Amino acid sequence: MKNQEEHIKKYLVWFLLGIWFIPWLQGDFHFIHEARLHGAIETKYNPILDEKAWIEGRFQKYKEDYLNSEFGFRPYFIKLNNQFAYSVLGNVHAKYIVQGKDGYLFEYNYIKAFYGRDFIGENQIDLCLRKVKKIQDSLAQHGKTFLFVVTASKGQYCSEFFPDSSNYAKSISNYEVFSERAKALGINYIDFNSYFLDLKKNATYPLYSKYGVHWTNYGACIAADSIIHYLEQKRNVDMPELFWDSIQYEPARKDDRDIELALNLIFPMKTQMLAYPKVHYESADGKQKPSVMVIADSYYWSLFNLKIFNSFSKNQFWYYYSKIYEDGINGFKMANDTRLKQALDDFDVVLLMGADINLYNIGWGFIDNAEQVLDHNPHLGLEFQQKLENLKAYIPTDSSWIRDVRRKAIDNGISVDSMVTLDAIWILEHDKINH
Amino acid sequence: MVFSSIVFILYFLPLFLLCYYVVGKKYKNFVILAFSIFFYSWGAPKFIFVILSTTFLDFYLVQWMDATTDNWRRKTYLILSLSLNLGLLIYFKYSNFFIENVNGILKLAGVGPVHWIKLILPIGISFYTFETITYVVDVYRKVHKPLNHFWDYQTYIILFPKLIAGPIIRYHELADQISDRSQNETDENKLTGFYRFAIGLGKKVIIANHLGAYADQVFAADYSTLHSEIAWAGILAYTFQIYFDFSGYSDMAIGLGKMIGFKFPENFNNPYVSGSITEFWKRWHITLGSWMRNYLYIPLGGNRVDSTTRLYFNLWIVFLVSGLWHGASWSFIVWGAYHGLFLVMERSFLNTLYARMGKWFSIPITFMVVLVGWVFFRIEHLPDAMTFLKCMFTFKSGLVIHLNTDYFFYLFFAVLFSFFTISKSGIDLQDKIYFDTYGINRHYLMTACSMLLMVICIAMITSSGFNPFIYFRF
Numbered sequence: 001m002k003n004q005e006e007h008i009k010k011y012l013v014w015f016l017l018g019i020w021f022i023p024w025l026q027g028d029f030h031f032i033h034e035a036r037l038h039g040a041i042e043t044k045y046n047p048i049l050d051e052k053a054w055i056e057g058r059f060q061k062y063k064e065d066y067l068n069s070e071f072g073f074r075p076y077f078i079k080l081n082n083q084f085a086y087s088v089l090g091n092v093h094a095k096y097i098v099q100g101k102d103g104y105l106f107e108y109n110y111i112k113a114f115y116g117r118d119f120i121g122e123n124q125i126d127l128c129l130r131k132v133k134k135i136q137d138s139l140a141q142h143g144k145t146f147l148f149v150v151t152a153s154k155g156q157y158c159s160e161f162f163p164d165s166s167n168y169a170k171s172i173s174n175y176e177v178f179s180e181r182a183k184a185l186g187i188n189y190i191d192f193n194s195y196f197l198d199l200k201k202n203a204t205y206p207l208y209s210k211y212g213v214h215w216t217n218y219g220a221c222i223a224a225d226s227i228i229h230y231l232e233q234k235r236n237v238d239m240p241e242l243f244w245d246s247i248q249y250e251p252a253r254k255d256d257r258d259i260e261l262a263l264n265l266i267f268p269m270k271t272q273m274l275a276y277p278k279v280h281y282e283s284a285d286g287k288q289k290p291s292v293m294v295i296a297d298s299y300y301w302s303l304f305n306l307k308i309f310n311s312f313s314k315n316q317f318w319y320y321y322s323k324i325y326e327d328g329i330n331g332f333k334m335a336n337d338t339r340l341k342q343a344l345d346d347f348d349v350v351l352l353m354g355a356d357i358n359l360y361n362i363g364w365g366f367i368d369n370a371e372q373v374l375d376h377n378p379h380l381g382l383e384f385q386q387k388l389e390n391l392k393a394y395i396p397t398d399s400s401w402i403r404d405v406r407r408k409a410i411d412n413g414i415s416v417d418s419m420v421t422l423d424a425i426w427i428l429e430h431d432k433i434n435h
Numbered sequence: 436m437v438f439s440s441i442v443f444i445l446y447f448l449p450l451f452l453l454c455y456y457v458v459g460k461k462y463k464n465f466v467i468l469a470f471s472i473f474f475y476s477w478g479a480p481k482f483i484f485v486i487l488s489t490t491f492l493d494f495y496l497v498q499w500m501d502a503t504t505d506n507w508r509r510k511t512y513l514i515l516s517l518s519l520n521l522g523l524l525i526y527f528k529y530s531n532f533f534i535e536n537v538n539g540i541l542k543l544a545g546v547g548p549v550h551w552i553k554l555i556l557p558i559g560i561s562f563y564t565f566e567t568i569t570y571v572v573d574v575y576r577k578v579h580k581p582l583n584h585f586w587d588y589q590t591y592i593i594l595f596p597k598l599i600a601g602p603i604i605r606y607h608e609l610a611d612q613i614s615d616r617s618q619n620e621t622d623e624n625k626l627t628g629f630y631r632f633a634i635g636l637g638k639k640v641i642i643a644n645h646l647g648a649y650a651d652q653v654f655a656a657d658y659s660t661l662h663s664e665i666a667w668a669g670i671l672a673y674t675f676q677i678y679f680d681f682s683g684y685s686d687m688a689i690g691l692g693k694m695i696g697f698k699f700p701e702n703f704n705n706p707y708v709s710g711s712i713t714e715f716w717k718r719w720h721i722t723l724g725s726w727m728r729n730y731l732y733i734p735l736g737g738n739r740v741d742s743t744t745r746l747y748f749n750l751w752i753v754f755l756v757s758g759l760w761h762g763a764s765w766s767f768i769v770w771g772a773y774h775g776l777f778l779v780m781e782r783s784f785l786n787t788l789y790a791r792m793g794k795w796f797s798i799p800i801t802f803m804v805v806l807v808g809w810v811f812f813r814i815e816h817l818p819d820a821m822t823f824l825k826c827m828f829t830f831k832s833g834l835v836i837h838l839n840t841d842y843f844f845y846l847f848f849a850v851l852f853s854f855f856t857i858s859k860s861g862i863d864l865q866d867k868i869y870f871d872t873y874g875i876n877r878h879y880l881m882t883a884c885s886m887l888l889m890v891i892c893i894a895m896i897t898s899s900g901f902n903p904f905i906y907f908r909f
Contacts, residue, residue, distance in 0.1 A: 005875045009622035012882055016629060017456070019886070020449040023893075055480050060436075068441040074897055081894035089840045093898060165837040 026072020037075045039094060039262030044069040046400035083266040094262045100161040104210050105259040109357040110155030111166045116173035120360045125177045131367050133185045138374040139350060145234050147188045149353040150175065151299040152196035152215055156356060157208045174359040190230055192223055205275030209252050211260035218275040220302035228311050231349060237288040240311045245278045281310035289313035290348035295321050295366045297354045316343060321364040322425060331418045341373050391424040436477040438687045439639050441897055455695055464590050471595040482557035486593065493519060494588045497571050501581045509575065516571040524564040527556055532763035559599030561760055563592050565726055569605040572730055579607040587613050596691035600684045602702040602722040616696035626878055628693030633885035635686025640892040643680035645845040646672040652836050654813060658822040662833040666826045673813050674806045675849035707853040710797035711789055712777040715805060727753050751775040766820050770811035777804055
C-alpha cells in the first residue's frame with residue numbers, strides 16, 4: 001500500500017511537470033486550433049539576441065513581452081480572466097472601455113468628449129472652422145459642394161447610462177462650440193447629434209446599441225437617407241434614393257456589439273434586440289449621381305457597408321485621411337498630396353465627417369492640406385509617407401513580424417503586401433515603433 | 436525575472452525542473468548554478484559580474500581565514516570580508532542617499548553641490564549581502580566549516596529561489612544541504628513544494644496585485660486634497676498588498692526550494708494577528724529578524740547588558756539599521772525608529788497593559804500601529820508621509836477615488852487570510868495545509884486545487900502584463 005502510494009506520488013509529479021510544458025509546446029507547435037482574440041491587439045515581435053541587447057536588458061524585456069503574448073492557449077486564459085472579472089466583479093477588461101448603468105458599454109473617449117474634458121478651446125475651433133469655410137467657398141467656386149457632418153455619438157445619446165465613477169462636472173464641449181460656430185459661419189453642416197436626440201423620444205427602434213461603439217444599423221440607415229436628401233437639396237439634383245423594404249427585429253449583429261466582442265468573454269452578454277432595415281436603392285435611370293469624396297472616421301464604414309455609394313457616381317472613402325477605399329475596388333491606396341489634389345479636382349462633393357470624440361483633430365490633416373492645395377501649395381503628407389515606406393521596407397526583414405503578417409493576410413483574405421501596409425499604418429498611427 | 440511572470444512560470448521553471456529531475460545527483464548543483472546565473476543575469480545582466488567576482492574574492496578570504504589559527508589574522512580576514520560585502524552594499528545602496536544629504540547641507544551653506552551619477556541598485560543585493568556575512572561570521576565563529584569548492588559557495592549565494600527577495604538563509608542552515616539533500620528530495624516534497632508555490636503565486640497575483648492597483652492610485656494622488664476615507668482605504672490596501680506580496684514571494688521561494696530538496700526557513704507567521712510589535716517582529720520577515728538578532732543585536736550585547744538604557748539603545752540601533760536596510764531614505768529610518776519606539780515602550784509598560792486588555796484589544800491596536808507605520812514605508816519623501824498622515828487623521832472630505840467592487844472583494848479575502856489563524860481552528864487548518872503529511876486523497880485534492888490556482892494566476896498575469904515584486908528594490 002505504502003509502495004503504491006509512493007508510485008502514485010511519482011506519477012503525480014511527472015503528470016504535473018508534463019502538464020506544465022503544454023502551453024509552451026502549444027505556443028511553438030500549435031497542435032490544437034485556438035480561437036483568436038477580438039479587438040485591437042498589439043503584436044509583439046520576437047527580438048533577435050545580441051550581446052548589446054542582452055547587457056542593456058532590451059532583449060529580455062522584448063522577449064518577455066513576446067512570450068507573454070505567444071504561449072499556448074493564451075486566448076482561453078484571457079477569456080477566463082475577463083469572464084471572472086465581468087461575472088463576479090462586474091468589471092470589463094478592455095483598453096479604454098467602461099461599463100455604464102444597465103450594462104451599457106462605452107469607450108471612455110465618448111464620456112470625456114461629453115463632459116468637455118478634451119475641449120481644445122474656442123479660438124482653435126474658430127480657426128479650424130474658418131479654414132473649413134474657406135475650403136467650402138473655394139470648392140463652391142468650382143461648382144463643388146462641401147459638407148461637414150458631425151455624427152451622433154454614443155456619449156451624447158446615452159449619457160444617462162454613464163457609470164457613477166465618471167460623474168464629472170459638465171463643461172463646454174468641442175461639439176457644442178463646433179455646432180454653434182459652424183452654423184454661424186454658414187458652413188454646410190449636418191448635426192446628427194441633435195437630430196438623433198430629437199428622434200430618441202419617439203424612435204421605434206434603438207439608434208444606439210448597448211454593446212456597440214457606433215450608431216446601430218437602423219441609425220446608419222437614417223443617417224444615409226438624410227445625407228442623400230441633404231445633397232439633393234444642396235445641389236438641386238434628384239439622386240437615387242434609399243428605400244426601406246422591411247425591418248427585421250433580431251438579436252444584435254456583430255457590428256452592433258463590437259465592444260462586447262472586444263471584451264473577449266467566454267459567454268456572450270445578454271442579447272439586445274435591434275432593428276435591421278432591408279434596403280434597396282432606387283434605379284439610377286433619370287437620376288443624377290454626384291461623385292463624393294468622404295474624409296471620415298469609422299462611422300462612415302456603416303454607411304459604406306450600406307452601399308450608400310449606389311447613390312453616388314463614384315465614392316472614395318479617405319479613412320482618417322490616411323487610407324483611401326473605393327467602392328468596387330479591393331484594398332486601399334495611401335493618401336498623399338497628389339491624390340488629394342486629384343480628388344479635389346475630380347469629385348463633385350467633399351464630405352467631412354466625424355464623431356464628437358474626433359473633433360479635437362477633425363480632418364486629421366485634411367483641412368490644412370486641402371487649404372494649401374486649393375492655394376496651390378502642394379507640400380503635403382510627405383513625412384508620413386516616408387515613415388510608412390521605411391517601415392514597409394523593414395517588416396519583411398523581421399522574420400517573426402512577416403510570419404505574423406502572412407498569417408493575418410490569410411485570415412483577412414488579402415495580399416501579403418496589403419497586409420504589410422496595413423500593419424505599418426497601424427504601427428505608425430499608434431506610434432508603437434520609434435524608427 | 437520575477438516569479439509571477441509568464442517567462443518564469445511557463446518557460447524557465449518547467450525547463451529547470453525537468454533538467455534538475457533528469458540529471459544524476461552529481462550534476463544537480465551544476466543545473467541549479469547554471470539556471471541561477473541565467474535567472475539573475477536575465478534581470479540584471481550587468482550586475483552578474485559584480486556578484487560573481489565579489490563572491491569569488493569572499494570565498495578565498497574565508498578559506499584563508501579558516502586555514503589560519505592565528506587570531507589576529509583571522510580577525511583581519513573577517514574584517515576584510517565584512518568590509519568587502521558591506522562596502523558593496525553601502526556603495527550601491529546608500530551612496531545616492533549620502534550625496535543627496537551632503538548636497539542638501541551644502542546648499543544650506545551656500546556651497547555648490549557634489550556632482551554624482553546616480554547608481555542603480557543591483558537586484559537582491561540586500562539579501563545576498565546578509566547571506567555572505569553569515570558565511571564569514573559562521574565560519575569565524577566556527578559554527579560551520581566553510582565550503583570546499585567555490586562553485587558550492589556560489590550556489591549558496593546565487594540559488595535562484597531565494598536570491599532576490601529572501602528568505603535570508605543563514606549559512607549554517609543551508610551548508611549541509613548544498614552538498615547533500617537526498618533525504619529531502621522526495622516526491623512528497625516535490626508535490627507539497629508545488630502546492631506551496633501555487634499558494635504563494637495566488638497570494639501575490641490574486642490579492643496583492645489587485646489591492647496594489649488601488650493603493651497605487653491613492654498614493655499617486657495629491658495627499659493634501661485627498662478625502663480621509665480614501666487615504667484610509669489606500670493605506671489599508673497597501674497594508675495587505677505588502678503582506679501578501681512579500682509572504683507570497685516567500686511561499687514561492689520555500690515551495691521551489693522544497694521541489695529541489697532544500698528546506699528553507701519560514702519567513703512569515705500570520706503577522707497581523709500579533710498582539711504587540713515585539714510579537715509582530717517574530718512573525719514578520721522572520722529571517723531578517725533572526726539575522727538582526729544573531730549578527731547585530733547579540734554582538735551589541737543583546738539582553739545581557741548592565742542597564743535598561745543600554746538595552747533600549749541596542750533595540751533602537753537594531754531597528755534603525757533594519758529601517759535603513761529596507762531603503763536609503765529618511766522615511767525608512769523613521770519607520771525603523773517608529774517600530775523601535777513601540778518595542779521600547781512595550782518593554783517598559785505597554786506589554787503589561789496589553790496583557791490586561793487581552794488579545795481582542797491588543798491585536799487591533801497592534802494592527803493600527805503597523806498600518807500607520809506602513810505610511811512611512813510606502814511614501815519615501817518624509818514631508819509627504821506627514822501630509823498623508825494628517826489627511827488620515829483629520830477626517831476631512833476631498834478628492835474621492837472610486838472604490839469599486841474589486842477593492843472590497845479582494846480586501847475581504849485579504850482580511851480573511853490574514854486573520855483566520857486568530858482562532859484555534861484556523862491554526863489547525865493552516866497546519867494541515869502547510870505542515871501535515873498528506874494522504875494520497877489529499878494529494879489528489881491539493882494537486883487539483885493548485886492547478887486551478889495556477890490557471891487563475893496565469894490568466895490574471897497574462898491579462899495584466901508585467902508586475903514586479905515590491906521587495907525587489909531592497
